[in-house]
Amino acid sequence: MSEVLVIFPSIHHALAAEELLQSLEYEFVLMPVPPHVAEGCGLGIKIREQISSEIITILCQKAIQVEKTHPLAKGEERK
Amino acid sequence: MRYFDNAATSWPKPEEVYEAVNRTLRQGGNAGRGVNAAALGASRTLYSARRSIASLFGIPDAQQVVFTQNVTEALNLALYGLLSPGDHVLASSLEHNAVMRPLEDLKGRGVAYDLIPCSMRGELDLQSLIRNIKPETRLICLTHASNVLGNILPIQEVGRIAREHGVFLLVDAAQTAGLIPIDVQRMGIDLLAFTGHKGLFGPQGTGGLFVREGIRLRPLIHGGTGSHSALLQQPENMPDIFESGTRNLPGIAGLDAGVRFITHQGLERIREHELRLMAILLEGLLDLGAEVLGPLKPEERVGLVACNFTGWEAGEICILLDREYQTITRAGLHCAPLAHRTAGTINSGALRISPGFFHTPDQVEELLKILGQIMSRR
């Protein structure tokens, strides 16, 4: 199952996304952005690739800025 | 202690504020610095406070709220961040030194300013404001209420004028935040500077600035934000661009609790109580023969009265109240010499009395009785 890390420009946006996705009962994991990705505020949200475009659209609609999405290779988060 | 200096800093604070400061200080963690539970908790504290502030001031997007140490820092950020040589600013003759000193310094750097006169009671001359808008005018900077005359300025009208002329509006809400409704959208406010420790019931060392989306300011301070750490340059996104260095987390948690207290009580109720106390205070002071600064109708004022008594120095009364009656007021110029010049009290200063939300009408009556006793000594 492929996963995607959504990266935000500031923690404020990451927490806003967390609040929103929680209220919509999406499955996600709050996790640190691996340093070699070197973007964003350091706090990302891991979601299933399948639903990623749906989630990005929702975040956009709520004006929650996303810096980028990063496809997670297997085991990358433990690097 | 009888505390009547809430215009300087509010006291006491709601119980929740003390608790929030204590709890946050014990929790540890630094916002944005790592994703451990403590750091995340700290980030959540900031997030929550930003949301509370945004909701209180009708700010559509909480990321546009930046936390500073106080309104002075917020005003400095807005003024130095926005203005460049060649720009022109309009302010009122009631501004606090938190505005005047930066403007004077900026004058030395090629930013011109003019002061729009106010009447002795504090009414702003709107026609003069309009007449003085020039092609170079970038900003109108206005206090929402004078910390000396106590009068409330017509922000919404000025907001409309600013819009019509393509000029930004910066409001110093030090004396009004938490006491009278502020809606940045409805009032046309582009930059709103507030302090945490007065009407918002937060601790000292808290405050902030709302920056309307799309307005570009230069940061005052550059440094670590916990975000974009590989980048040597300052990140450009809100709110990080203006929040380098560790925030006053316990303070901001307290501020959040203060704002929640206000929301829970209801601004309307808070204002109603203030007006009730002010009616008693104003009437009592006039009965004692005081010369009251600012408008005489309570509904045109915030909860402070500055006044003078014939035959007395304001400072003398202030000291007597303090030493003999454990009653705290404030004499002098209140960091606002321009406002005192406007009121005609630049040489005498005035005695400022500012009750707060936790006072009862009886306590205001008691203060008036004490003042009566002092007056009968001469």
Ligand SMILES: Cc1ncc(COP(=O)(O)O)c(C=O)c1O
């Ligand atoms: C109108 C006004 N502006 C600015 C300030 C400065 O507030 P602070 O010391 O919290 O920055 C005050 C209060 O002292 C004030 O009344």
